[in-house]
Amino acid sequence: MSTEPVLIAGAWRPSEQTGTFQAANPATGEPLPAVYPVSSWADCEAALDSAAAAFVAMRAMPGERIAAFLEAFAAKIEEHAEALVEIAHLETALPKSPRLADAELPRTTGQLRQAAAAARSGGWCQPVIDTANGIRACYGAIGPVCVFGPNNFPFAFGSASGGDFAAAVAAGNPVIAKANSSHPGTTKLFAELAHEAAVATGMPAGAVQLLYRTSHAIGEQLVTDDRVGATGYTGSRSAGLALKRAADGAGKPIYLELSSVNPVVFLPGAVAEKATDLAAEFTGSCLMGTGQFCTNPGMVVMIAGETTEAFVADLAKRFAEAPVGTLLSESVRKSLHESHRILTNAGAEVLCGTGPGSGAGCCVANTLLRVSGAAFLRDPETMQTEAFGNSSLIVVAASLDEAAAVLGRLEGNLTGSIYSAADGSDDDAHDRLEPILRQKVGRLLNDKMPTGVAVSPAMNHGGPYPATGHPGFTAVGIPASILRFAMLQSYDNVRSHRLPEILRDDYTGPAQRFVDGKWT
């Protein structure tokens, strides 16, 4: 079988490859037939040149043109929904329905259309005008964006279809997509549809390009290249940190989503009020999608006591009895076992699981681990090892003070949840813990599981390091997510006809502008 082509400079062409790879079907363990190239620097070089040229063309385009492209792409995705669901299911074992067809696909087209609306209105760029000083400013496109997509959301976070792609394009940037190696066929189909939409709407040749894989060294060279504006990365912490080091060293913005254990605090009063509901809710959230969500509740904090013991026992029973899902790949399975090994070596007790799972293909038994607050505090770094998948670690603190100490040692997370009693009996405990947790997480929840990340302007899918690389940005939620791929641009005494339309005196569009200290 011949090697699949890459998409560079508006054409599908043979890669100047240094090797090849195949994806596997995680439900069977069998390799899938298509063969994909590992790109050399020559492919990157060609893609960067084309992206740089495309950027010049896109900078001169009104937002309406960008919007038309994003909407045409969304329509094409819907036309080819069946094929997308089919190949993504083969490559990831994620259920076709409701997950891929009814949840992730509409989320993806919805994001693209929200991004289109933002590009059309222009409001995301926050125009500010100071007529007395003759200075005007707004955010503008940053330059070609490299997008590295994760394994767990082949559509909604896909490198040629997902949130980073939509945000980067909405700001006016070309995208060089790097497929996730676990679902190259899905990414290829998205890139084909995006390319067709780009041609149909008159976008420049390098607006959307696709590479499947590179060596780590070439990936690092790519994100530091002078022609690149910024990079979006969602994936493993180790690969992400290597890219971060490279990009940081070159002063290139890189937005990363790396890892998160998403602590959930169950306060005693809440457990006393509705233990069964909470246990069902937690089990559902933690095992849904075989636990492979960025916001999976991978750590629980409770305070020791009888209700806690009963609750933990119930959770363990539920985990042991629940069906075991298939993991996204053999490497996810290996990595989950390795995390369990690290956690148990550090002293975590196995309440259930860690062994082989009873599901189809790649799987690990639903796992609950337990550790005391004191043991957690002896080695908090190791105890926060992310166990990506159907697994969680319960930390039972001896007291509220110890629970506060545990939260105080948390690394940055995407989310943190506090469940407290409706009758107010947990309020003092809540007020003690909330200020600590608030600063450690991007999204704070009350009485709610962290899974389920609404595409809302009020969403923050971000958080302090190492959840992400910078706590000021979100990967989900338009318009805020667009700002990651923008730079602040001030115009001082610039002649009025040379200003971006949104900064001109005769602007009549829909964007809110901050003019001489007032919103208009």
Add this chain to the structure above:
Amino acid sequence: MSTEPVLIAGAWRPSEQTGTFQAANPATGEPLPAVYPVSSWADCEAALDSAAAAFVAMRAMPGERIAAFLEAFAAKIEEHAEALVEIAHLETALPKSPRLADAELPRTTGQLRQAAAAARSGGWCQPVIDTANGIRACYGAIGPVCVFGPNNFPFAFGSASGGDFAAAVAAGNPVIAKANSSHPGTTKLFAELAHEAAVATGMPAGAVQLLYRTSHAIGEQLVTDDRVGATGYTGSRSAGLALKRAADGAGKPIYLELSSVNPVVFLPGAVAEKATDLAAEFTGSCLMGTGQFCTNPGMVVMIAGETTEAFVADLAKRFAEAPVGTLLSESVRKSLHESHRILTNAGAEVLCGTGPGSGAGCCVANTLLRVSGAAFLRDPETMQTEAFGNSSLIVVAASLDEAAAVLGRLEGNLTGSIYSAADGSDDDAHDRLEPILRQKVGRLLNDKMPTGVAVSPAMNHGGPYPATGHPGFTAVGIPASILRFAMLQSYDNVRSHRLPEILRDDYTGPAQRFVDGKWT
């Protein structure tokens, strides 16, 4: 003479020092009498603990409290204006009037009051509410901020008084100020006034703290500490890059202003129209304050021709004849000579200057260097060596194409200016160069010199690396500058009484909010 105390945990106390240093009067070269400590890690540790405690207290304060502190501080600065001007003049040789007393001091109090207004209104935190999804978000304080101030603005960018200080506090963060070693006495006086204002307005003990100096290693340890939220740094590129490497490695946001040559393009038609005016304007901008502004025009780009030759000759004559100012310190003088050595070794021709200056104390002759576009392009990195001071490099390109190539090789800068003819004869050339320059600079100017950075909401005192560490942020201009010291915080299903006031349904304050897709 005894060593000056540091300000830690609300008290002036002896430093646990590892050494001492003195500042010098650059106008005489004589050391000034006061002796300042070099702090050990013990001082940092104590300051971090106090800052962490102060942060908890400040997070619970309404913006009104923060505003009251900033305004009380501004009033105290005005009360002690004479003493501040006196010591800053001694330590920096900057003229008392108009520079220190009439320009920089009012700028400083103005910034503090603008920051107070932003803290009071809360609008800087960009509240977003999505009632359908039950999610709300705004920016919130990031945690204790370390501020490293530069040598060239002892008031307006001072670590205990300037823009970073004002922005960090407005967001609700305590500040650990690290004085610039060239003006420790000025910084100490500001810290005394800030501390008095903090006491008078009921701020917590660790809200404002002052260290004078640390070793590089301890500085790096400081910015990576878990208790630190972020760092603001303005200063030399080498020291800044060392801090950046450390902070990046720990995932701690650091905002740096490092170096910038601020290219000015004089297009031929503009020169033909008003050569004398432009020469006077450029000379004034480049030599003002002995050229020691972040936005000093350190590089000129022109296209070869007779008018260019005449213009360059006129500039050289003006530079040679202009009075020579005093530099901020002996180290600035040495560094300027070293930059001239690097540039001339790389092939730059000396039109005037590079030798000893005829001014008082530390000085270097007003310097103009010249290089061809071709020579620039042979080694663009070396040719962009910043010569901080009364110096500029004129790049004479053989053609518009070569000028475009020169701009294409520019590193990131704070500013870039294009002068073009009023009669439209330069418009094609402008349109060719503008898209290249726009992406390289934070602030683009037309027909105007880059010096003079208005404190305006539309200002961008920022730009791509290495001008700063991230092109999405500005160090000047409220409210945008405040966002550097904030994190995005989303509240999902959080009980309404637990929300920040600005996110509640019953909020009646002045801030604009984005509620269910509409600004209200």
